Amino acid sequence: MRTIVTGSSGLLGRHVAAALAAAGHDVLGIDAVAPGTVPWRHATADLTDLGSALQLVRDCDAVVHVAAIPRPTGRAGGEVFKTNVATAYNVVEAATMAGARRFVYASSFSVFGYPFFEKTVRPPYLPVDMNHPVGAQDPYALSKWLGEEIVDAAVRRGAFSAVSLRMPWIQTPETFFAGVGPRRATADSARDLWSYLDARDAGQGFLRALQWRGAGHLRVLLSAADTFMEEETEPLVRRVYPDVPLSRPIAGHGAVLDTNHARETIGFEPSHSWRSYPQPESGK
Numbered sequence: 001m002r003t004i005v006t007g008s009s010g011l012l013g014r015h016v017a018a019a020l021a022a023a024g025h026d027v028l029g030i031d032a033v034a035p036g037t038v039p040w041r042h043a044t045a046d047l048t049d050l051g052s053a054l055q056l057v058r059d060c061d062a063v064v065h066v067a068a069i070p071r072p073t074g075r076a077g078g079e080v081f082k083t084n085v086a087t088a089y090n091v092v093e094a095a096t097m098a099g100a101r102r103f104v105y106a107s108s109f110s111v112f113g114y115p116f117f118e119k120t121v122r123p124p125y126l127p128v129d130m131n132h133p134v135g136a137q138d139p140y141a142l143s144k145w146l147g148e149e150i151v152d153a154a155v156r157r158g159a160f161s162a163v164s165l166r167m168p169w170i171q172t173p174e175t176f177f178a179g180v181g182p183r184r185a186t187a188d189s190a191r192d193l194w195s196y197l198d199a200r201d202a203g204q205g206f207l208r209a210l211q212w213r214g215a216g217h218l219r220v221l222l223s224a225a226d227t228f229m230e231e232e233t234e235p236l237v238r239r240v241y242p243d244v245p246l247s248r249p250i251a252g253h254g255a256v257l258d259t260n261h262a263r264e265t266i267g268f269e270p271s272h273s274w275r276s277y278p279q280p281e282s283g284k
Contacts, residue, residue, distance in 0.1 A: 002026045004029075004030060004063045006030045006063075006091055007030075008027075008038075008066070009034065009035040010067075010070070013031065014035065014038070015200060016064060018203060027041065030045055049090070056094075057091060060098055061100060061102070062103070063095040064103075065088065067091070069084055071140055072138045080139045080140050084147065085147065088146070101161070103155075104163050105162065107219070108140070108141065108166060109166045109195065110138070111144050113135030115188075116140060117135075117191070127246075128221070129261065130221055161214065161216060163219075163220065164219045165209060167205075167223075168223055168257060169192060169197070170196070170197055173277040177280045184229060189229065190241075194228055195224070198274075205222045205266070205268050218266070220259075220266060221262060222262055222270075224272070225270045226254060232253055
């Protein structure tokens with residue numbers, strides 16, 4: 001399948017493009033940054049420019065849109081919002097004109113309001129599933145929610161079928177202990193709902209989304225099977241969210257993002273856990 005992957009030089013995009021290339025897809029990666037030596041074709045472009053998107057997103061069967069500013073921190077909120085929404089619109093329009101049959105969108109569990117809220121968001125119940133209300137507050141979350149709606153508008157007019165993947169913090173064995181490790185010791189870890197997703201499992205999630213046989217616009221939630229905490233999940237939830245009901249028991253270190261819907265629809269099954277990552281050397 002001729003597949004375009006935007007944002008293919010970033011942490012998530014590299015793993016997505018690699019998973020698709022390994023599965024036999026003819027991948028063209030598009031990113032503002034060159035990726036070095038990779039097993040897929042690459043084009044360097046700024047996809048906030050509609051003309052560039054229209055020139056490059058063509059002659060394809062599917063488009064996987066990963067390119068985005070990945071958080072609302074370190075940049076002006078207006079820049080995050082403008083970049084992400086403009087890029088989503090341009091890539092969707094280009095995919096529509098190219099006649100792509102499938103569109104896969106990298107969304108975020110932040111559309112529920114976590115983890116960048118200004119006014120505290122308390123889950124109505126746990127585990128969080130696809131029935132959780134949308135509650136975006138910050139520019140990043142809002143851009144991801146509007147990106148899903150841009151995709152939905154194209155599906156309504158018959159452009160393609162689509163899958164939007166709502167994901168938590170993307171991690172690898174190289175990033176986890178430096179990024180997540182210090183946060184685990186703080187109260188802010190609850191803002192993440194202690195959730196993460198190994199980038200390799202994310203890549204498989206995108207591959208499964210391309211293989212989905214359904215029609216319309218499917219939105220699913222991906223997660224690792226466990227939390228990023230050392231404490232078991234139910235005692236953790238009872239300590240931090242004592243008044244939040246559990247819709248079902250959560251065994252051991254089980255995740256508080258429910259991926260049953262993703263398993264039932266696209267066959268997603270996470271297989272990597274931070275618990276098997278190599279421990280960093282002392283002092284590093």
